[in-house]
Amino acid sequence: MSVYADLAAMPGVIAAGEYAYRGDRYNYKGQLSDEMARMASIMCRATTMGTHMQAEILCANSENCPFDPAHGWAVRGPQFTVCVVANVFCFMHNEAGVLNRIMKHMQAKLADVKEMI
DSSP states (O other): OOHHHHHHTSTTEEEEEEEOTTSSOEEEEESOOHHHHHHHHHHHHHHHHHHHHHHHHHHTTOTTOTTSSOOOEEEEOSSEEEEEETTEEEEEEOOTTHHHHHHHHHHHHHTTOOOOO
């Protein structure tokens, strides 16, 4: 089973998926329409690229910078949170303990993935 399928089956998760670094493919499971999943994969890829650029800028004049390379990001809205590690995204409800449980799972499964950005 894939990481995103594992995530999609966890309590509190709305949907999870993965996108190609080239931006031409995506897969998902959960409560998103195909069009919403397509837009989510585009948004997650673009935000990941921006996060990597910002980490590189932050660390350009610093030795041993803890942000480079970036290993993911998260953004929290009023109803749900989106987090990305490597090329896997997860949309989850803002319920107590959900983010910690999801991030722990994503880090365990994706910590050694080399990003192809």
